[in-house]
Amino acid sequence: MKPVVLQAENITKQFPGVVALKDVSFDLRAAEIHGLCGENGAGKSTLIKLISGIYPYGSYEGDFFVHGQLAKFRSLAAAQRAGIAVIYQELALVNDMTVGENIFLGSEPRTPQGLIDWHKVYHEARVLLQKFNVEIDPSEPVAKLGMGQKQLIEIVKALSKNSNMLVLDEPTAALGEHEVLTLLDILRDLRNRGIASIYVSHKLDELFAVCDRITVLRDGGSVAAFNTEQATKAQIIKYMVGRELGELFPRRRSKPGAAALEVEGLSVTDGDFGQRVLTDISFSLHVGEVMGIGGLMGAGRTELLMHLFGAWGTRLSGSVRLNGRELRAQKPEEIIRRGMVLVSEDRRRYGLILDKTVGFNLSLSSLAKLTKNRLIDEGLEFQKNNHFFQSLRVKAPTLEAPVAKLSGGTQQKVVLGKALMTEPLVIFLDEPTRGIDVGAKLEIYEIVNQLTDAGKAVLLVSSELPELIGMSDRILVLHEGRIAGEFDRDEATQEILLAAAMGQAHVMLT
Amino acid sequence: MQTTKSFRDFSLVIALVVICAFFAIASPQFLSARNLSLLTTELSITATLAMGMLLVILPGNIDLSAGSGVGLLGGIASVLVFEHNWPAPLAMGAASVTGIFIWFCMGNLIVRQKIPAFIITLGGLLIFKGLFWLVIHNSTIPIVQGGRANLYSVLTTFYLPPLAGYTLATLIVIALVLEKLRARKARQAYGFGVEDGEVLFLKLFLAAQLIFLFVIVTNKFRGIPLSAGILGVIAFAVYVLTAHTPFGRYLYAIGGNEEAAVISGVPVEKVVVGSFTIMGAIVAITGFMQTSYSGTSTTTVGDLMELDAIAACVIGGVSLKGGRGTVLGVLFGALIMACLLNGMTLLAVSPEFKFIARGAVLSLAVWMDVRLAR
DSSP states (O other): OOOEEEEEEEEEEETTTTTEEEEEEEEEEETTTEEOOOOOOOEEEEEEHHHHTSOOSSSEEEEETTEEEOOOSSHHHHHTTTTTTEEOOOOOOOTTHHHHHTTTTTSSOOOSSHHHHHHHHHHHHHHHHHHTTOOOOOOOGGGGGGGGHHHHHHHHHHHTTTTOOOEEESSSOOOHHHHHHHHHHHHHHHTTTTEEEEOSSHHHHHHHOSSSEEEEEETTTEEEEEGGGOOOHHHHHHHHOOOOOOSSSOOOOOOOOOOEEEEEEEEEEEEOOOOEEEEEEEEEEEETOOOEEOOOOTSSSSHHHHHHTTSEEEEEEEEEEEEEEEEESSSSHHHHHTTTTESSOIIIIIOOOOOOOHHHHGGGGGGGGETTTTTOOEEEEEEHOOOOOOHTTTSSSTTTTGGGGGOOOHHHHHHHHHHHTTOSSSEEEEEETTTOOHHHHHEEEHHHHHHTTOOOEEEEEOSSSHHHHHHSSEEEEEEEEEEEEEEETTTOOHHHHHHHHTTTTTTTOO | HHHHEEEEEEEHHHHHHHHHHHHHHOOGGGGGGHHHHHHHHHHHHHHHHHHHHHHHHTOOOOOOSSHHHHHHHHHHHHHHHHHOOOOHHHHHHHHHHHHHHHHHHHHHHHHHSSHHHHHHHHHHHHHHHHHHEEEESSOOOSSSSSSSSOOOHTTTTBOEEEHHHHHHHHHHHHHOOOOHHHHHHHHHHHHHOOOOOOHHHHHHHHHHHHHHHHHHHHHHHTTHHHHHHHHHHHHHHHHHHHHSHHHHHHHHHHHHHHHHHHHTTHHEEEEEOHHHHHHHHHHHHHHHHHHHSSSSOOTTTTTTTTHHHHHHHHHOOOOSSSSSOOHHHHHHHHHHHHHHHHHHHHTTTHHHHHHHHHHHHHHHHHHHHHHHHH
């Protein structure tokens, strides 16, 4: 058997209030590709940050061994010296420099006079690129390359520093099909040269195509390690889910009424690079209904909500009808007036004016309706604020308390109150219970029930499968910007949803 | 938070008292009725511009072109009056429209082309300065025709008669008391905390005394300067705008967190363009007052006034990141700047050291701003 090059023993990593990894053991052998998969929040990123020294030695319990020796990485640089290189999702290349410059950035060969030896830079870059079968001209500016080529440059750059362990974090998230094949070929080639890789991905096809072994993480623990030849996709999915459905979800079904929001053939690119993010999305959401939207990180869930709300992306095609009428509005301010409102997943960034009071935030979206002779009618504003302050049971001393000092759950209620004060017909809730305590979660579920009882329609994005199943009447699953399946809550199980989210809807689950 | 705020307010008052005491001792003329009247006019000009600057800074922008704009718009009015024989009101109207249009365009460039306000207005600073010198052909243009006073020239030479001054002061005090009582009652009805009745009485009593003291002192010279009245009207309008309208709330919301403001349905682009458009009108008014005060349009009118206005804002507790600041604070800040400049002129401090002192005070204020923002 091949020797173990990197070993993690009983690693536990805690953050204030959360255990991100508990008692995880993992080993990487020479000349192997080791897949690492798990749901959102299973602890993949945390493990990578520990291996690469971003979370330094001493901030975790347990031990890492490199070639059998105890490793104490205090920084990224220390891990690099030990031969570990991490290729991140957000590429760390300087766009305005050439391929050669990027490969040797920070370690440029010098002439005897101390100047950069440009001939050597480009010569050695060419040699390296040829060695790894990458057909790119070293004098090409990086900005002109595609995502896949950039990824290869990153890998060559890492290998130029004599790394023998590569960590690839979702390397194919932004790649086209052809680029994925090239990357996988190069990884196999590197394996033949003795280089060990950790391949983090939730794309089962790729994991099965390239990995020798696969380790599954769930809720911060390593639950299983397979030899790929002996594993099946259904098995892996089964191990990835398995969170308890124990929590109480007090969803009361109400009778769906007329269509509130109809989306037809929606395709959207991100505004900056013109990259297609959503493709051919169609669904209709009815009054009195909660439609859940599931999918893995990067599947386009938040982008869908943000785009429908007029805050993101460029529409290529498709139409949106709100309450039976074509919705042509382009900006959030207009869309709120038409009766649609968004509660963002990131309340500190998109939800609150943090240094202002509870009252200031509650009424912010509704001020135009609270004026008399163009001045704010303070009496009316107070009545409205007080109504939501009390009915949502916002746990702040008064309306004049600054929101920055409130707990996460209370802040979330303020954002929710602000949205509800606009008297919307359709409410988008993006991860509405992220980072808040169980009591506040239950209160938010109850509010959702009251909204559908009152004839409103809710679009709910959640990464927690039990919550998604517990709170939705129907569930739409996105995979790489497309609808991968639509399920009634009665037929939805965690396995089925996850299989669809991973693009494996055809896998037979038994 | 509450303690920091009161400490800030308090520190402003202390700084003002210390500065005044220093100049009063160093130069007995500082507290003379004549000098205080002059000081009032200088304060009015700086503070008026600072009111506009407040509207621009609240949503997180800045206007470096205001000083050049003051010279240019004043210069346009002067040339129309002196060289083209336009009646003063018409000339000032034309210059105001020009100002409103230019600042409306700058606001649009900032929000639609996403160019930082710093860059756009830095360009404006240079362009308006050049245009100004072109308009007045690098010479000195009087603001009146044949020495006859007109609306333009009386901006800084007209004083309210004593009786009118007293009547105005009485009315303002009555309005202030009624408004405070109404607001207090409303707050009680909503169940908000209110300050102690005696504290309120004391505050109102102090405010009334200051208002009457101001009238008595200015009446000892010639009366309340017209420019002080202009400042009063503009400061009141900006106060209502910032504290009692959706537009004002939006200014604070954008400065506090622009992304959240967009998602909350705040019409960010309209509000920012609006703040710059109002700034255009205020730059025009300041331009008329400043040019009128110096008597002619010359190449140096308006020099560095944008920095005095920004300094007044920062000293008065306006955050340069946006989202924080009040009209009252800016008035205090402008008063501190005006006292410093006036006092140094009385003591015949050389221009070199005046610059250095202004810079030092500004740096000190920004440093305090950063410290307190933590």
